[in-house]
Amino acid sequence: MMDYKKLLVVVDPTSDVQSALARACELASRNKASVTAFLSIFDLSYEMTSILSNQEREAMRLGVINQRKAWLADMIKPYHEQGIDVHYEVVWHNRPFESIIKFAIEGKFDLLVKGTHEHDKLKAVIFTPTDWHLLRKAPLPVLLVKEKAWPLDGKILCAVNVASEDEDHLSLNGKIIEHAQALASKFNAEVHLVNGYPGTPVNLAIELPDFDAHTYNETIRMQHEQRVNYLANNYGIDCKNCHVKEGLPEDVIPEVAEKIDAELVILGTVGRTGFSAALIGNTAEHVIDSVNCDLLAIKPDGYKSPLED
Template sequence: MSIYNKILVVADINHDEQPALARAIQLAKKSRSTSHITFFLSIYDFSYDMTSMLSGDERDAMRRGVIHQREQWMKKVAEPYIKESIVFDVKVVWHNRPYEAIIGEVFAGEHDILIKGTRKHDVLESVIFTPTDWHLLRKCPIPVLLVKNSDWPENANILASVHVGSEIETHLDLNDRMVDQLLNLSERLGTTPYLVNAYPVTPANITIELPEFDPTTYTDAVRGHHLTAMKALRQKHGIDEEHTIVQQGLPEDVIPQAADKLNAAMVILGTTGRTGLSAVFIGNTAEQVIDKINCDVLALKPRGYVSPLDPTIAS
């Protein structure tokens, strides 16, 4: 069961409002022990490193001055959010690749969860994920919570997208981890937990290639398999049947539809990409789902995932 007592929050340098910090405070307030929040920012200005008019010491002094200014700003914008029961600190680093700086701090600080705000498109009412977001989703070794720039909805629900049709051990273990996170977060945030699973549509051309094939029987068998597997998963974790959804269709369609229908404030996804040094992507299906979800997204890696930015293996 995740505790989330060491929380790393990425500051939004473009706004005084900090939804990621607000969400971190929500989690920390519900903790059974003292929480520690690190409010983090990576900054870089190419001009300070390239000018020949300044000596190395002068450039260092200017960088320290910029960092100090940012630290003061972060302390100011954080004041409305901070509670006495929470240990809080601010950290600003000079780095030209924000995602590398953030993941470096994840390892250095041994944080439990990373929380970052996402941008909301004013016209399309959708969330825009930045290149830094995608790098974090792919390479961060701890759970990544991307927060939409809006308040937590009334009567909110949290939805976990589980892959119950698989018999692969990695998928089964990830399902259990997602449900653990779902129940933990639902308890801490006062929301209702739901499980959703999409099962595949029968291929349209299979009856042409195999005339004796009965698509109805096949579809019923697939649905039955997924329903049975979902029942086993929900009973294992004590979740009521009415809080589960098993629906035919593509995950990138079923999951966003379920999130809208259930007024989901958060969707939990497993990113079952490769483990080890080659783990630099999160899977095409997960990426398509994330692009279509207009709420908070919590992405979890499989057990044994090794970030390519892990300092113990990076060259």
């Protein structure tokens, strides 16, 4: 059973509307969990001033931190009044994603919650947004929150990968569905599965005159449908809630999410480092921009963050 008992919320310092905090507190109230609102701040101007002594610089830093702590204390007051266990923390750090992940690991949090909005694709290549760092490097599940509400009796969509038979993919599929079912039980939601399968490679159809593209396509489709239905049966999910479509996952997932009006999409994400991390190619990253609902990204078992000691 996936249990979110300790939730860490990343606060947006530029906004008075904190959708992630609201979502985390909603989850916490249904799960008797605690919430920590976390803010990582840094102001280069305080670091650069050579006129200031170290002590003065430290005093200014503390001043800013205390201002922000007062702001957070006000923000969480209404949730306290509802009986939700909410704490807050403010740190000074020049790389927000690092301070968030380190704090999450040290505090043994179960879920990381952050508000998100559409990224400008061009800027995103040069300045990787914090969201993407968290998706790639946070060892715990990351819930990216948009404005859409979570109604009771809603729908949770699990993106599963059945193309490969390897153990890691199979166990990740299971983990995704278990997270979905744990949340579904709290919100009385319905769990759906989605899977995109590749169409016929054009070069095959051209190079082999006898190649029957239709039969090839049907075979691939049936194979994917069988595997998804098998997975659904294992977890007691109705086969009518399985959506298998031709296309890339990053196109199929948002399409199905919109069609069934899902409030949450859950998918697996593989941590990426080095050159591949610099390329926008991860399904999770494409999907964030195209779905109009929350996204929960789950890491495979045994994943270790590059920021863990």
